[in-house]
Amino acid sequence: MSELAQRPAPAEPAPDALPLGPQSLVWRWFGDNRMYLIGPRPAVLQNMLADLGQGVYDHSTFFADTAERLRRTIPPIFNTVYGSEDQNAGTQVRDFHHHVRGDLPGTDGKRYHALDPDTYFWAHATFVEQVLYFADTFVKRLTDSEKEQIYLESKTWYRRYGVSDRPMPATYAEFEQYWDHMMEQVLVAHPSAKYGVGYVTKGFPRPKAVHPLVWRLVAPVFNPLAAFLTTGGLPPRARHLLQLPWTDRQERRYQRFAAFWRSAPVNWLWDRLPMRVRYSGYAVKGYARS
Template sequence: MTELAEPSQRADALPLGPQSLVWKYFGDNRMYLIGPRPAVLQNMLAELGQGVLDHSTFFSDTAERLKRTVPPIFRTVYGAEDDNAGTQVRDFHHHVKGDMPDGSRYHALDPETYFWAHATFVEQVLYFADTFVKRLTREEKEQIYLESKTWYRRYGVSDRPMPADYAEFERYWDRMMNEVAVAHKSARYGVGYVTKGFPCPKAVHPVVWRVVATVFDPVAAFLTTGGLPPRARELLQLPWSERQERNYQRFAAFWRSAPVNWVWDHLPMSVRYNRFAQRGYARG
């Protein structure tokens, strides 16, 4: 059964806003460096992957699906406490329900399923910042997690499965990855280009794409595979060598370096952040 809740700011969480770390990192345009990490991991929960397979246009029209889904999530984060898109995001999922292959039922608004989707975004912020911006302290990780509780409550879905603090979230994440995650068809499909290459986009001439793909495909494969947890790579059978891992870590260290961060921090806001983050910071 689904459980809905009234969103509110509570004492066990921290607020979102210009001083929050979630705002600082979630809309940062360097986020592309982690590849499709949250989307792939979401689909490794069998119930969520089945919902995508049964109801989503992600595979038939990926660009349109992203255009429809991603903006409301950013508006949830960068909106005001009393003016955000959280319940709109929730209501997109009322019809996403059906049968699992074993005959059991799934519903996107089941608290455990919905929280897993959110958890992959929280972990995305943590992973991105710690890998490509700076090594986060324990206190910063705790702050990000407590801010994410406010974020989740904006959806108006039961927070029953939500861990109380970052330590509990770590244990939750490890259990989900090591005991629950599976190589669902939706997840496998979502990373198929790692070994097969990207299909030619509709708007690009095939001859042009063959030239572009010689650079685009290996870069996309590197960012996608390197940006996944080792357990996910193992389940999805994605090729990854020790040499590739060393190269990935050198790549990440370059982005974390002081000179690169200094240059990035001195670029215009319009370069550093997406439009939703820019609007949030402008509103204050």
């Protein structure tokens, strides 16, 4: 046998990204209805990037009609994740943002644009981190390999938007470094973000669809719960920048609350509920199609 024949075959290179689908962890957890437990974490963090927050401030209906903004935004994002590789709403989401551009106040003429790759990737990064934070906090402690898998799947997700992936870190370890840099050096208490958490201290405004009398009965229970989930669900750095009140005692309560949801009996019970209860309708349709 020749020396060449005795040499081992070269190792396969590690995949640059992993596919989305029924076996993916992003599918398993992004559409899980327990996601409500993290509060508005991704939306608040998105708006703490000055360029993105200013785009929301200048162009969005978020302030005038929050419910309408959510109804318009949420479906295509879910359909980007739970669509097929060939049929998904990624470019539709991207095209919503072509007109979102303008001047950034206090920067001597600096312009912002929602489709700037650094801005667009930050919005996506908050959704990736949403999956990681939710699963690790309220479902199970994630292993390093699970975190890496989620991140590699998220690269496939991002590429469906058709926006430059220049700012996208190559690995989960690099994503962690990117995240820490954004939290510590880049994010600010933009008015859009402060508006989004204003109800923590002022109370949540009555939704238009809810009768005033009904809201009067519901608000005393809903507002403290919303404040607890919103503030507890934010990173400490974000709470500091937004000046949100949070004590050590509240932190201990939040950690006990999270541990309850991670417990084996709760997970056992949740996994035996009907799928339409456990998952958003978009996720249910995705699994059914696949």
